[in-house]
Ligand SMILES: Nc1ncnc2c1ncn2[C@@H]1O[C@H](COP(=O)(O)OP(=O)(O)O)[C@@H](O)[C@H]1O
């Protein structure tokens with residue numbers, strides 16, 4: 001598994017179970033699972049692997065999600081522990097406002113690809129611009145239901 005040095009990372013945001021960093025001078029980022037007293041190394045690794053596998057499959061089916069690169073680990077100085085995560089495309093976007101329509105649009109679009117994102121809320125939807133057009137990018141595929 002690839003090792004990332006903590007100095008390479010620039011803090012971006014925190015979620016319920018993970019920290020997200022941009023990798024300095026690159027267009028990729030690293031989402032790592034926050035280790036807790038109750039969450040052992042193996043569980044962090046399993047969560048990262050699950051997210052990686054889900055991202056690979058969803059990225060194959062759609063363009064709505066960051067492309068995953070690889071699994072990696074970092075020694076996190078704050079927790080004084082190793083933790084695990086996924087290197088992925090960095091999405092330079094902004095959070096959607098709290099209009100429910102964004103969630104419906106994304107839900108419907110993902111459904112066409114046989115994907116159900118089980119944690120769809122505004123913190124997991126980013127908006128970017130592509131050739132002047134608005135584009136949704138969905139993140140956080142920790143748990144997802146995939147049709148065959
Ligand atoms: N690929 C990415 N590009 C840009 N920002 C991201 C990316 N992945 C996560 N983030 C940011 O990090 C936050 C937490 O990531 P998220 O995957 O939602 O973690 P959690 O599983 O803890 O909710 C997101 O709300 C978003 O702001």
Ligand SMILES: [Mg+2]
Pocket residue numbers: 015016123124140
């Ligand atoms: Mg999230």
